[in-house]
Amino acid sequence: xxxxxxxxxxxxxGVMSMGKILAEAGLKEGKNVSWLPSYGPEMRGGTANCxxxxxxxxxxAPTVTEATAAIVMxxxxxxxFEKDVIPGGNLFINSSLIDKKATRTDxxxxxxxxxxxxxxxxxxxxxxxxxxxxxLKVANAAKEDTIMEYISEVFSGKKASVVPLxxxxxxxxxxxxx
Amino acid sequence: xxxxxxxGNEAIAEAAIKAGCRFFFGYPITPQNEIPEYMSLxxxxxxxCFLQAESEVAAINMVYxxxxxxxxxxxxxxxxxxxxxxxxxxxxxxxxxxxxxVNIVRGGPGLGGIQPAQSDYFQATKGGGHGDYHLxxxxxxxIQEAVNLVQEAxxxxxxxxxxxxxxxxxxxxxMMEPVEFVGVPxxxxxxxxxxxTGLRGRENHNIINSLFIDxxxxxxxxxxxxxxYAEIExxxxxxxxxxxxxxxxxxxxxxxxxxxxxxxxxxxxxxGIKAGLIRPITLWPFPKANFLKAADMPSVxxxxxxxxxxGQMVEDxxxxxxxxxxxYFYGRTGGxxxxxxxIVEEAKKILGGAK
Numbered sequence: 001x002x003x004x005x006x007x008x009x010x011x012x013x014g015v016m017s018m019g020k021i022l023a024e025a026g027l028k029e030g031k032n033v034s035w036l037p038s039y040g041p042e043m044r045g046g047t048a049n050c051x052x053x054x055x056x057x058x059x060x061a062p063t064v065t066e067a068t069a070a071i072v073m074x075x076x077x078x079x080x081f082e083k084d085v086i087p088g089g090n091l092f093i094n095s096s097l098i099d100k101k102a103t104r105t106d107x108x109x110x111x112x113x114x115x116x117x118x119x120x121x122x123x124x125x126x127x128x129x130x131x132x133x134x135x136l137k138v139a140n141a142a143k144e145d146t147i148m149e150y151i152s153e154v155f156s157g158k159k160a161s162v163v164p165l166x167x168x169x170x171x172x173x174x175x176x177x178x
Numbered sequence: 179x180x181x182x183x184x185x186g187n188e189a190i191a192e193a194a195i196k197a198g199c200r201f202f203f204g205y206p207i208t209p210q211n212e213i214p215e216y217m218s219l220x221x222x223x224x225x226x227c228f229l230q231a232e233s234e235v236a237a238i239n240m241v242y243x244x245x246x247x248x249x250x251x252x253x254x255x256x257x258x259x260x261x262x263x264x265x266x267x268x269x270x271x272x273x274x275x276x277x278x279x280v281n282i283v284r285g286g287p288g289l290g291g292i293q294p295a296q297s298d299y300f301q302a303t304k305g306g307g308h309g310d311y312h313l314x315x316x317x318x319x320x321i322q323e324a325v326n327l328v329q330e331a332x333x334x335x336x337x338x339x340x341x342x343x344x345x346x347x348x349x350x351x352x353m354m355e356p357v358e359f360v361g362v363p364x365x366x367x368x369x370x371x372x373x374x375t376g377l378r379g380r381e382n383h384n385i386i387n388s389l390f391i392d393x394x395x396x397x398x399x400x401x402x403x404x405x406x407y408a409e410i411e412x413x414x415x416x417x418x419x420x421x422x423x424x425x426x427x428x429x430x431x432x433x434x435x436x437x438x439x440x441x442x443x444x445x446x447x448x449x450g451i452k453a454g455l456i457r458p459i460t461l462w463p464f465p466k467a468n469f470l471k472a473a474d475m476p477s478v479x480x481x482x483x484x485x486x487x488x489g490q491m492v493e494d495x496x497x498x499x500x501x502x503x504x505x506y507f508y509g510r511t512g513g514x515x516x517x518x519x520x521i522v523e524e525a526k527k528i529l530g531g532a533k
Contacts, residue, residue: 020354024183027356035183035354039209040292061438062353065517 002057003141004064006081008049009073009094014128018071019050022132024150025142026054034062047076054141069139071131073114075100090138092131110134112176118169126169133173144170181356186321186346187212189357190280191220193328194252196359199278200226201251203240205233205259208292209348210282213254234259238266238279245275246386248373250332254280256348257298258289260306267341268307272388274403276335278328279313280344282351285513293513294348296433299490302345303462310400312407314342314414315461317432321355327459329362336367338410345461347486348513349434407463416459417468425454427525428472430483430495432458435516439484442521452477453525461491469498480528482506484521486514 005022009015019035026033036051051064069090072078075098085091087106096115112134118127136144151166184192191213194202202217214230221228231237237253244251255263260281270277283298285291298306302315314334318324324346331342374384390396418436421443422428431439436457446453456472458465472478480503483492492507499505508524510516 020183023354027181027183033183033356036349037352039348039352059355059437060441060444061518062349062355062434063438063515063517065519 002053002055002068003139004066004068005052005054005135005141006049006064006067006070006084007052007073008047008070008077008081010076011046011048013048013073014125015048015071015073016050018128018132019052021147021150022054022142023052025146028146028150029142031056032059034059036062036064047074047080049077049081069135071135072098073127073131074098078102090135092135094127094131096127108138110138110177112173114173117172117176121165121168121172123165126165129166129169130173130176133170134176135173136170137174137177144174181358183354184321184325184357185212185352185354186324186349187282187351188216189321189325190254190328190344190346190351191216193325193359194278194332195220195224195226197250197329197332197362199250199252199332200224201241201244201249202226202228202253203231203237203244203251204253204255205231205237207256207259209284209294209351210254210256210280212351213280213282234262235266238263238270241277241279242266242270242273242275245270245277246273246374248370248375250336252278252280254282256282256284256292257286257295260298260301264301264307267313268305268309268311269388270341271307271311271313271403272309273386274339275341275386276332276339277341278331278335278344279341280328280346283345283347285511291513292348294434294515295486295511295513296347296435297487297490297511298345299461299485299487302343303464303494311403312340312410312462314338314340314410314463315345316342316416317345317459317461318350319433319436319457319459321350321353321357323459324350325357325359326362333362333365333367334414336370337365338406339372340406340410345433347433349515411463414460415463415465417465418455418457418459419468420455420457421452422454422456422472422475424452424477425472425475426451426477426479427453427529428478428481429453429455429521429525430458430469430481430491431455431485432461432491435484435486438516438518439521441518442525445518445522446525449522449526451525451529458491464494464498466494466498469495470500470502473499473502478503480504480506482508482525482528484516485509486516487511
């Protein structure tokens with residue numbers, strides 16, 4: 001199975017970090033991975049996206065044009081990337097900020113109120129991890145334990161306090177998937 | 179050392195340091211800025227020198243100076259900045275000095291854009307500056323290969339006293355992939371007895387120059403350079419052949435585009451069409467013989483060069499194939515990236531037409 005994921009939102013929503021965390025976890029599990037960011041005159045509030053590939057096979061093109069999943073954090077990202085999901089693929093919509101429904105009927109669509117959940121947890125910044133939790137529940141691109149292992153490595157010492165918050169965010173996201 | 183996720187630009191910079199590069203002179207431009215940024219942090223830690231010059235022209239002439247003193251030195255830039263460096267690159271080639279120049283190509287001409295492109299192929303392989311000279315041009319298709327080639331580039335440069343260019347594109351610079359900094363086999367290199375480091379007891383002082391005012395002397399110099407280039411062509415060609423056996427169509431692609439082509443080859447296979455790929459890793463010297471050999475294969479009906487340009491490497495493919503089989507081209511440019519699907523459709527069009 002080759003997971004080809006597009007993650008998109010506006011600058012500051014943590015879509016680049018979300019992609020990197022997933023790629024790092026894939027690597028930890030011994031898979032082949034790539035992470036390709038959109039780059040350019042990006043700024044906070046502008047649009048940002050990254051393409052992540054996790055595969056047992058060597059990664060071919062690092063570009064994702066036929067996504068097995070798309071995670072969209074804001075409305076422009078839904079408009080831009082809904083068409084790139086393959087039939088039968090998964091689309092994760094941040095329903096806190098996107099009031100529109102998906103138009104495709106040949107894909108699985110999951111609505112996750114990521115910002116509401118994150119705010120409820122006391123940190124709006126963690127919305128990306130809520131979305132990632134929802135994604136991981138559906139697609140087995142990486143194990144939650146591996147994600148947490150990586151996060152514990154990154155946030156050590158004084159920053160270790162955010163580790164349980166991340167774990168909780170992944171769980172709350174996963175709980176959105178019925 | 180385990181595999182770690184590295185961003186291309188930073189991995190290229192670290193590879194250079196691992197290869198003994200201790201001097202870097204550059205000027206910022208997207209999409210290669212992480213190279214100088216990383217060098218500015220790491221080179222002082224290694225006792226080296228990072229300097230952000232006042233311009234690309236100054237930077238390449240600082241490279242000229244450091245190379246003349248026998249140091250391992252690198253500069254990096256992206257397309258418009260590499261254009262500015264061409265005068266200096268020609269001087270360095272003329273003076274026969276080793277150095278490594280990284281070009282993380284963006285769309286052109288002019289200021290163009292900042293997205294990935296391969297439209298500097300002609301500039302890199304045909305001599306972007308004036309005069310009869312060649313750079314060795316290495317085109318990695320992954321971050322791991324970039325890391326390996328950068329390390330080898332310094333050895334090639336020293337072995338032949340010639341500038342070596344790493345030709346990547348914005349994707350190579352910006353993406354992250356797993357990397358292992360494996361030791362690239364080190365070559366036996368001649369001592370740099372020519373370096374301008376002071377007399378040190380020698381009788382004659384070393385002079386490094388690219389001025390040959392007497393035309394006869396200048397011609398002899400050129401002929402000598404070309405003997406060296408012939409040696410490089412004999413010894414240094416690197417190429418990957420992929421899926422050639424029984425192929426009806428043979429793609430030519432380098433760098434990141436070759437990976438998109440590999441996806442297309444798999445998709446074609448599902449439709450019962452056998453396709454192969456010749457991926458030049460050295461763009462100069464160009465793997466002409468591999469193309470000629472493929473042209474003689476009875477199964478091969480056509481070649482197709484796929485590039486992020488309006489068609490540059492395709493000319494070398496045509497020259498190599500010597501008219502034995504038709505050569506087609508498909509490309510996107512200006513920062514647009516070809517999709518596997520579009521390549522599949524183009525290939526089917528060609529094969530349909532050939533029947």
